[in-house]
Amino acid sequence: AQSVTQPDIHITVSEGASLELRCNYSYGATPYLFWYVQSPGQGLQLLLKYFSGDTLVQGIKGFEAEFKRSQSSFNLRKPSVHWSDAAEYFCAVGLRAPNTDKLIFGTGTRLQVFP
Amino acid sequence: SQTIHQWPATLVQPVGSPLSLECTVEGTSNPNLYWYRQAAGRGLQLLFYSVGIGQISSEVPQNLSASRPQDRQFILSSKKLLLSDSGFYLCAWRAGTGGREQYFGPGTRLTVT
Numbered sequence: 001a002q003s004v005t006q007p008d009i010h011i012t013v014s015e016g017a018s019l020e021l022r023c024n025y026s027y028g029a030t031p032y033l034f035w036y037v038q039s040p041g042q043g044l045q046l047l048l049k050y051f052s053g054d055t056l057v058q059g060i061k062g063f064e065a066e067f068k069r070s071q072s073s074f075n076l077r078k079p080s081v082h083w084s085d086a087a088e089y090f091c092a093v094g095l096r097a098p099n100t101d102k103l104i105f106g107t108g109t110r111l112q113v114f115p
Numbered sequence: 116s117q118t119i120h121q122w123p124a125t126l127v128q129p130v131g132s133p134l135s136l137e138c139t140v141e142g143t144s145n146p147n148l149y150w151y152r153q154a155a156g157r158g159l160q161l162l163f164y165s166v167g168i169g170q171i172s173s174e175v176p177q178n179l180s181a182s183r184p185q186d187r188q189f190i191l192s193s194k195k196l197l198l199s200d201s202g203f204y205l206c207a208w209r210a211g212t213g214g215r216e217q218y219f220g221p222g223t224r225l226t227v228t
Contacts, residue, residue: 032215043121043205043219044159051214090158094215101147101166102174103217107158 002027004093006106014114015083021076021109023091032094033074034103035065039087047089050074061085086113117142121206121220129228134179134193136223138206141187146208148189149217150181153203165189166211201227 003026013019025031032051036044048059055067065076074091088110092103118141128134140146147166151159161174163181171181178197182190189206203224207217 034216036219041222041224043221044207046216046218049214049216101164101215102149102161103215105158 004106012112019078034092036090119220125224127226136191138189145211149207151205
């Protein structure tokens with residue numbers, strides 16, 4: 001069955017430090033790939049997406065993610081974290097299959113940023 | 116631009132009472148619509164999705180139902196709430212054609228007491 005794994009439940013970084021959030025998926029083909037961010041009590045906001053082409057994708061708020069087919073990974077990165085980046089981050093995959101219209105989400109990584 | 120609304124924002128209901136959560140989308144036509152539930156410390160669980168008026172697909176057997184009476188309106192209901200129905204309910208939409216990215220509403224926090 002298809003699945004998404006975010007191995008880090010909670011990450012703490014200092015403001016200004018670099019960040020990498022890990023995401024691995026299990027699927028027989030290349031899925032559509034997404035990262036979302038959720039602030040407490042809020043809905044999810046789309047950070048970036050990968051459908052095809054260049055495996056390094058740029059998103060909003062200075063985030064980027066790299067698709068690595070050989071590792072079935074889509075890790076999210078930011079070179080310098082700001083205090084406002086503290087939130088929960090979700091990786092999601094969409095399946096490239098007919099009659100399938102849903103995203104499969106990971107369980108999320110909570111990011112805490114220290115000043 | 117497109118916007119998605121959910122109401123109410125918060126709701127406290129006793130066990131056994133009915134439920135109706137509403138979601139509406141503006142600025143687009145023929146969207147695909149989704150209801151998710153998010154439990155504390157867990158990811159998002161897809162409950163229902165709809166590709167058109169009156170067309171509902173259920174992902175998880177449960178105490179809830181969904182309806183789509185209009186193109187841009189999606190309603191989540193229950194006849195009798197259970198304690199286990201507590202959670203954060205999110206509505207989402209995506210364009211009927213094109214990419215698979217979904218856009219989420221602000222959510223409804225439901226507490227069943």
